Amino acid sequence: MKKILLSLIFLYPVILFAQSNNAPSTYDPHEIAITGYLQTQFQKAQSPGISSFSGGDFSKNSDNRFMIRRGRLKIDRADKYSSIVFQIDATQNGIQLMDAFIQLHQPDSKVLLLTAGLFNRPFGHSIVYSSGYRDFPERARVFQTLMPRERDIGAMVTYHPKGPFKFITAELAVVNGSGYNARDYDSRKDIIGNLGFKFDSLANKKLHLGFGGSIYEGSVRSDTESYYSPDGVGFKKNTSSDNVGYFGKREYYGANLQLQYDNTFGRTIFKAEYIQGTQPGVAASTGVLGPVASTSFSTQPATDLYLREFSGSYLWLTQQIANSNFTALLSYDIYDPNRKVSAMEIGTAGNNTTAGDIKYSTLGYGLTYLINSRFKLTLYNEHVVNEATTLTGYTADLKDDVFTTRLQYRW
Numbered sequence: 001m002k003k004i005l006l007s008l009i010f011l012y013p014v015i016l017f018a019q020s021n022n023a024p025s026t027y028d029p030h031e032i033a034i035t036g037y038l039q040t041q042f043q044k045a046q047s048p049g050i051s052s053f054s055g056g057d058f059s060k061n062s063d064n065r066f067m068i069r070r071g072r073l074k075i076d077r078a079d080k081y082s083s084i085v086f087q088i089d090a091t092q093n094g095i096q097l098m099d100a101f102i103q104l105h106q107p108d109s110k111v112l113l114l115t116a117g118l119f120n121r122p123f124g125h126s127i128v129y130s131s132g133y134r135d136f137p138e139r140a141r142v143f144q145t146l147m148p149r150e151r152d153i154g155a156m157v158t159y160h161p162k163g164p165f166k167f168i169t170a171e172l173a174v175v176n177g178s179g180y181n182a183r184d185y186d187s188r189k190d191i192i193g194n195l196g197f198k199f200d201s202l203a204n205k206k207l208h209l210g211f212g213g214s215i216y217e218g219s220v221r222s223d224t225e226s227y228y229s230p231d232g233v234g235f236k237k238n239t240s241s242d243n244v245g246y247f248g249k250r251e252y253y254g255a256n257l258q259l260q261y262d263n264t265f266g267r268t269i270f271k272a273e274y275i276q277g278t279q280p281g282v283a284a285s286t287g288v289l290g291p292v293a294s295t296s297f298s299t300q301p302a303t304d305l306y307l308r309e310f311s312g313s314y315l316w317l318t319q320q321i322a323n324s325n326f327t328a329l330l331s332y333d334i335y336d337p338n339r340k341v342s343a344m345e346i347g348t349a350g351n352n353t354t355a356g357d358i359k360y361s362t363l364g365y366g367l368t369y370l371i372n373s374r375f376k377l378t379l380y381n382e383h384v385v386n387e388a389t390t391l392t393g394y395t396a397d398l399k400d401d402v403f404t405t406r407l408q409y410r411w
Contacts, residue, residue: 020128021099021120022156024076024083027110033076036087037132037410039069043402050400051289053141054382068092069406070131074099080107096181098151113158118180120150122158122171122194123214124273125256126314132410135318135368137380140333141360142275142312145295146252151180154189169196177218177250182298188247190218198258208260216252220280220297220305221245227305228283230340234351235306248280248305250296266320266327276311281337284355290394293356294337306356308338325371329380331364347391355394359387366404378406 025033043055048063055069071090076083087099101117120128126139127150138144154175161168176182177190196212225243228235254275261268281294282303294308314333321328338346338357346353366380381403388396 021087021130021150022101022115022122022128022158024078024085024103025074027078027083029079031077034073035076035411036071036073037408038071039131039406039408040067041069041137041404041406042066043404046399046401050398050402051291052400052402053144053291054138054402054404057289069137072098072132081105098149098180111159111161113156113160115156115158116154118151118153119156121147121152121175121192121216122156122173123147123192123216123252124194124212124254124275125210125258125271126273132408135327135329135378136316136331136364137378137404137406140273140312140314140335141291141362142310142314142333142335145292145335145337146275146279146312148295148298149180152176152178152190153180153184167197167199169198170194177220177296179296179298185297185300186219186221186247188219188221190216190250192216203261206262208258210256210258212256214252214254214256214275216250216254216277218250219247220250220301221247222305223300223302224304227307228352229307230309233341233345234348234353237304237352246305248307249278250280252277252279264323266323267318268320269316269318271316272314274311274313276339277309279308279310279337280305281308281356282306283352288356290355290358291360293354306352308357309340310335310337311339312336325369327368327370329364329366329368332361333364334361335359343387343389346387346389347394355391358389358391358394361385374410376408376410378404378408380404380406 025035043065045058045063049058049060051057068091072087074087076085083103085099085101089096089098099118101115101119104114126143127147152175154173156171156173159170171194173192174189176184178184193215198210200208202209222243225241226237226239227243227246228237252275256273259270279294282288282301283306284290284293312335317330319328336359341353341357346357363383369377382401384400385397
């Protein structure tokens, strides 16, 4: 705990230009309010049956699909002392609970908020940024891997002062660590910390600036007698009966930046985020595809843990075209699940590496058209590149690009 509190002093995350999911539609006292959005889309993949972070894997014999990507229905209510938020996601896969939390605050003041229930993990920028307002179809691969579905169950304190220090936002959350739809499978809790700055009125109110950092301190329990830890090029196997109940470190450190400039040509927005740390995963196998071998667990891991030192980042650039309803999109993201090995070392005999250690990068580009204040069309292509390794099936770049045409209606 001492380490976490000391780290918070030097970290500055921020939620800038964002519509946060961790809030009601308005804090003004109101009876039931219903908001939401629907995203329906058509996608064309480069090959049938690919593994994809653009809305999920494709079926074995299919390289194109229609789908409901998100169907969000949010219900909230607020009074003088509290608010409540309940949100579901309805798609072709069924109905899932997304948010369910209560917030308490002092009368007529939101300086200090206590949130309890199921909510977005307060880490960085893109996790809490609503998908109903984000121009890019999906979050970066690294965040989908580390924090799938973005939510967790726990409690959070938010501090946002008024007056001369109103640019500061501080958040500290304690969560199960097992995700939004799972029981906690061990006795430990994970801690997430944010402390941020935002400045909205620079350069004659044309420039908006935010920057920050985030920390995540947690663990994953091993249920086997062996686990794998980094050892030079690859992993070493640690085997002992005492390892049953061993807790593998889950530790992330992140930094983020947001810039918005309202120029004569149109609004320009640049966003960047970087994260690195240690992630407990498993070995890629016939049952666990390589790209998701480091995905955070919602249930007790059934196989040996692999402790990987990872890094990931994204760059997002949006440019409004000539003050029109068209906006050009450009993005680039990288996820390296194992910073300790190079591409051609993956798969070398004896080093215990698997497809779960392969680095991926994605170049995205596209266009949005705001038909009206509620209705948006997005055309977007993702060019996905994986490292060439010595592993069978990964000796060259996979053909796994995805093109998306999406319609969104928000109310």
